[in-house]
Amino acid sequence: MSNYVIETKGLKKYYQGAVEVHAVDGVDLQIEDDEFTAIVGPSGSGKTTLLNLIGGLDRPTDGEILVNGQDISQLTENQLIDFRLKHIGFVFQSYNLIPVLTAKENTEFIMLMQKTPKAEREERVLALLEEVGLGDKLNSRPTQLSGGQQQRVAVARALASKPDFVLADEPTANLDSHTAANLLDLMAQLNKEEGVTFIFSTHDQRVIDRARRVITLEDGKIVSDIRQ
Amino acid sequence: MILKVAWRNIWRNRIRSMVIIIAIALGLWAGVFASAFVVGMMQEKVESIIRLEMSDFQIHHAEYRDEMDVKMVIENSQQIAEDIREKDGVIGVSQRVLANAMINSASKNGGVQVVGIDPAKEAVVSEIDQYLDTGAYFEGIKRNPIYLSKRVAEEYNLRIRSKVVLTVQDVNREISAASFRVVGIFNTNNGPFDEGRVYVRHEDLEGLVGTHEAHQIATLLNNHDSAESIASQFAAKHPDLEVLPWLDLATGMRLIIEMTDTYTYYIVGIIMLALLFSIVNTMLMAVLERVRELGMLMAVGMNKVRVFAMIMFETVMLALIGGPAGLILSYLSIRYFNHAGINLGTDVYADLGFSSIIYPDLDAGSYLGVSIMVVSMTIIAAIYPAMKALKLKPAEAVRKI
Structure with missing residues (x-):
């Protein structure tokens, strides 16, 4: 039994077409608890594909993905959906909140699907939104929030399910530098104080500078893995 | 929460949701009203045939x-x-003597069907006295009065007190x-009935004709x-006699009723199909x-x-708003036209023996039937879009612009 939160062994994802594309090509990766890791690389290097594979959104062509020792590449589609719900938090580039729900309801939504008891839900939602600095925006809908505020709701939502780790796909791509810095501060704080494991895909230098570990991909292969 | 999200989702695009609600309401109304129209038309026809x-x-x-x-x-x-008169539930009995005759007026000769009646008894059974257009119903002329349809009067250029000669073949095959x-002229607006009667x-x-029976x-x-x-x-x-109820006498009627039912199903089906595609699309x-x-x-x-x-x-929520709206619209319009009538404004229907004024009518069961059809159709229509949603690949979908 490994001690890694995430471990990939010989992970490959090939796309068939006129030309076979090796999006991820034999990646061996170990990520420990409490890491604040950035996966970087040029466009088409396989960052998002790797994140999708680790997050159970895509299936590998070959290799293993172990999350806390469990090989998720063997799970059925329904088991994967359930696995994502219970073990993984997602933050997307375009916030992707439910537009008809308020900040509070968006954060609560995942816990509702997890069938968390109401009292616990209420308490956690308020605490999380307070923590991300939106204690006064509980009843605002996404359209009433700025981009940075929406991404903060997305972070609160990602944490609501008490995931093993949070995957963030280019979380600052749509934010201005000030807002991006604030969001990074928040995530760094959550990582440091609450031990939340964050894995980003990014080519934003601000994110790379804040990461404690930077894994660089090129043509689907890890070309460097630096702890800073 | 899913119900809450679904409910709020339908109000995200109010115009689109209103379009679909109105489509459901109008689809239901069209289906129900078409049925009520046909039922009303057939009721008129059946009542007219019987009365x-x-x-x-x-x-x-025999x-x-x-x-x-x-x-x-x-x-x-x-x-x-x-014997028949003594039976419970009998309103009236009319004994009729029938003969095909040649009618000669001052201007024209032709064939008619002559019905020999007891005017009082016949009035109870067929209410033919109620259709009086001009003159009187067997009153005012003591010797050989004849009561004929407006069509016959116009064809033979007859007026009240005009004289006609009827020539028949009697029971001994002799010409008589x-x-x-002419004592009175009636007009039932039922073309085939009035023709030559x-x-x-x-x-x-x-x-x-030389008979007393x-x-x-x-x-x-x-x-x-x-x-x-x-x-x-x-x-x-009376096994030696032929006793037939109206549906067997009006031989084409059973077929017409069945055909009309079939047409109604087709019409409602086409409306439902249009509704189905509009919901699928939306x-x-x-x-x-x-x-x-x-x-x-x-x-x-x-x-x-x-x-x-x-x-x-x-989708079901949209149906639950549009459905009752359509039902209320149907009920009110049918109720209104059931009293006011719909005048088709043409004698074409009268020529076919149908009334040109239709009073739509529908029983509660048919309202329920069409409602169930619309709601089922709505649910069926939702399946394809819902299946389409299930086929989305989350990894690709989240990055869609």
Whole structure:
């Protein structure tokens, strides 16, 4: 039994077409608890594909993905959906909140699907939104929030399910530098104080500078893995 | 929460949701109203057939209807008529003497069907007196009065007190003729019925054809539904006679009723099909413009059952708003036109024996039937868009612009 939160062994994802594309090509990766890791690389290097594979959104062509020792590449589609719900938090580039729900309801939504008891839900939602600095925006809908505020709701939502780790796909791509810095501060704080494991895909230098570990991909292969 | 999301989702695009709600309401209204229109039309026709043309059941000599021979009378017709009159549920009985005749007016000759009646008894059964257009119903002319349709009057250029000669073949195959004077002109607006029909007193016609018995006994009941059972009782009692309820007498009618039912199903079916595609189209748009959001929901762990349920709930909620609105609209419009009538403004229907004023009517069961059809159709229409949502790949969907 490994001690890694995430471990990939010989992970490959090939796309068939006129030309076979090796999006991820034999990646061996170990990520420990409490890491604040950035996966970087040029466009088409396989960052998002790797994140999708680790997050159970895509299936590998070959290799293993172990999350806390469990090989998720063997799970059925329904088991994967359930696995994502219970073990993984997602933050997307375009916030992707439910537009008809308020900040509070968006954060609560995942816990509702997890069938968390109401009292616990209420308490956690308020605490999380307070923590991300939106204690006064509980009843605002996404359209009433700025981009940075929406991404903060997305972070609160990602944490609501008490995931093993949070995957963030280019979380600052749509934010201005000030807002991006604030969001990074928040995530760094959550990582440091609450031990939340964050894995980003990014080519934003601000994110790379804040990461404690930077894994660089090129043509689907890890070309460097630096702890800073 | 899924219900809450579904409910709020349908109000994200108010115009689109209102379009679909109105489509459901109008689809339901069109289906219900089309059914009510046809039911109203058929009720008018059936009522007209029973009241005016056939009565509830008729008795003839066993071969009269095939041979149309004046000799084929009903023996003891008076006694049989009295027997029928004593039965519960009988409103009236009319003994009719029938003959095909040549009619000669000052301007034209032609063929007519002469019906010899007791005016008082006939009025109870067919209400032919109610259709009086000009003149009087067998009043004012003592010798050989004749009561004829407006069509006949116009064709033979006849007015009140005009003289006509009727020539018939009597029971001995001899030609027999008498002159009659027009006492009244009726107009039922039922083309086939009015065509070549004239009434005279039975005693006047009996004298001409040489018989004292009737060719036809027509009975009107207070409940048309009991026509078949009462007719079969008399058929059993008089096996030598032909006793037929109205539906067997109006031979084409059973077919017309069945055909009309079939047409109604087709019309309602076409309306439902149009509704189906309009809902599929709208819900598909609703799904396709939310690809990223649905992808996100699936990515964060919303399972397929919940995604499917959410889309279905959205559609069912639209149906639950549009459905009752359509039902209320249907009920009010049918109620209104049931009193006011819909004037088709043409005599074409009258020529076919249908009323040109239709009073739509529908029983509660049909409202329910069409409502169930619309709601089922809505649910069926939602399946394809919901399936489409399930086929989304979250990894791709979340990055869709």
